[in-house]
Amino acid sequence: MELYCLETDTVVRARPDPNLLGDDRVLQSLLTIEERFLPQCSYFKCVQKDIQPFMRRMVATWMLEVCEEQKCEEEVFPLAMNYLDRFLAVMPTRKCNLQLLGAVCMFLASKLKETRPLTAEKLCIYTDNSIRPQELLEWELVVLGKLKWNLAAVTPNDFIEHIVKRLPLPEDKLDLIRKHVQTFIALCATEFNFAMHPPSMIATGSVGAAICGLQLNSTNHALWGDNLTELLAKITNTEVDLLKACQEQIERVLMNSLREGRRQQHKQQQQDQNNPRNKALNDQDQSSTPTDVRDINL
């Protein structure tokens, strides 16, 4: 008789627990404590001298790319951004140390949320070895101290299931909706404008934007325009006007991001025309895009 080890690399996940998701107290507790984990101030105005908003976007985009490339859990990136914002709200930081801070925040968020966390060595390679593992570990202590070791912050992702469960949505679209909501949440985390918003509002606005974007509201009266906003507002005790503004802001950021993408694409095409070898490479790259990605309609 032979013994086989059937363990694979697939991540084993717990099923959604109806005792947690169905109990209103869990949602209410999340809503009660979420404000504790917001950054203390709008730090570009009152704390930082060297760091500017576009640098935050740069480091955020890099962090998102690392998280995606390493296939981190969805909430790792928003949680890391929460750490980054909270740290920057209390500590004047040099521009040249911002990437180190980003790496430390991913390191911590990954340790908190994942069964196989990112290693210090890997993160240092992603900075193109501009920082050393030893430095990452030392600054981990500094960041932990400034965050007062409060790492289990509430993120917008914590609200997704609670909100989705309370809406009359078609069962077969739920996965698609979740995917879109997660995309919007990640997008919000790259924008400083959303850093001071409560996570529940970002989650609610993202769900609203996802439903409108997927045009699920055309079939169900309860999900039409204002009906949807009111329904959403009630679930997370958000003011209707604030929620509306948040959803519009999310859609604006999405549009800007798409426009930016178009510009980059245009630039890429121009470069390709100048260099025929690049063009061949690029074509190859595009054809290897998985087909399911093309099926996502935002």
Added chain:
Amino acid sequence: MSECVWVHTHTHTNTFSLIQAELMCVMMSSPVLGTLCRGGVEGGVGGSARRCLFGSVDHEELQRDYTLLMRAELQDASRRWNFDFIANKPHVGGDIEWVVLPEARVPSLYHDCTVGPVPRPKGAGPASDLEEDDVPKTPERCEGAEKHTLKRKQTNITDFYQAKRRVVTSRKSGQ
């Protein structure tokens, strides 16, 4: 460009259907959305995400900043816990009274930290040996600990809590 003008609307639907058609070709090249939709590059470290963002890091300056920050942190902790962590003894007076306990009476987790190949002191009993094995060593304790002995002593505040019991008289802990 002109086919995609943002129209401010409360129903949102029209705006989104406008962009839907051309979205896919654009999405893949957007820095953020492209990343989210590609779902990452297969393989190890060093895809397109590998880059240095803000120029070279001044390692000496970083080290200086770190030392200063940790010293400030330690002073803060000394005040808060009424304990001189550098001299490893309690301050006189204050809100918190410290009591010395023999090492045998506290869990092995709180015993003096041994690093790397240094043999573990025997006589702690088999039960506590087991416990000690269960405690994962953090990488920073294993790596370069000898080189940075002095600094380590400063940074690991928890190292100094061992073998003592605190009696809080009036203060709320953690404040």
